[in-house]
């Protein structure tokens with residue numbers, strides 16, 4: 001995929017967080033993104049994953065099967081770990097049996113099999129992060145975007161994630177990642193891009209190329225948010241593309257919620273809205289935007305109470 005002249009700012013008049021970004025992410029490559037806190041790494045990764053749209057420029061060629069692990073986990077979702085993975089597997093386009101099998105296999109692989117029936121809200125941060133990573137990997141994505149996905153994982157799970165990343169690249173997928181530990185996959189990256197001053201610039205790669213010093217190591221596990229970009233059904237089951245500016249038929253998600261306040265601006269993915277009984281509202285949004293929508297609803301003041309999250313078959317866009 002390719003980013004050409006991409007810029008991003010929050011709000012119409014906000015400062016440009018990123019400007020004039022030209023970036024190639026070829027298939028079968030491992031790409032590291034690095035930079036200081038607040039430089040715009042997560043912003044760049046959200047654009048790459050397609051859960052956020054550029055304010056300027058063009059993004060083309062994003063693989064249909066894209067999966068994303070963002071920094072924070074919506075632990076308030078009313079699911080057990082396996083039910084959540086099953087749901088996301090269905091959103092990724094998997095059949096029920098296949099989704100259940102893959103969910104179980106990935107939980108087992110990350111040492112979280114015993115927590116399959118634990119409600120998300122009761123998971124430890126590290127186990128929640130294992131679920132976050134499992135939801136992305138179970139899609140066999142052609143583009144995997146990992147925003148500090150190792151944070152909070154125990155040593156065995158970190159090593160397992162390293163292996164899984166290697167497998168994705170070996171299978172011809174692209175992996176784009178941010179991690180504050182400069183030793184993470186050291187020397188394995190095919191390209192390293194540094195974000196600084198709103199610009200993204202390539203720099204030489206190699207075992208000795210380290211921009212982020214040891215003093216920037218995370219001091220503890222951050223809270224994590226499971227990302228769901230899951231834009232496409234695998235094996236060409238649908239023709240939906242996860243372009244942020246492209247809607248139509250394709251995987252979409254219905255979120256039923258109540259009690260919160262809507263933001264002044266548009267909601268992520270501009271969901272269709274349907275008022276229900278008891279003040280509840282059902283938002284229907286393309287699957288690629290459902291994570292951003294959930295995050296917006298859960299972090300609004302007052303926060304929305306999420307009743308249900310269901311796959312839907314079609315998406316309509318409000319004008």
Ligand SMILES: Nc1ncnc2c1ncn2[C@@H]1O[C@H](COP(=O)(O)OP(=O)(O)OP(=O)(O)O)[C@@H](O)[C@H]1O
Nearest residue numbers: 010011017035036037038039040041042043044195
């Ligand atoms: N939703 C948002 N609304 C307004 N500003 C935002 C939003 N998200 C990020 N920003 C701003 O964009 C800038 C870059 O943030 P971003 O999270 O992309 O940085 P980062 O490099 O990932 O930081 P860190 O290393 O601390 O995770 C910051 O100034 C941040 O405040």
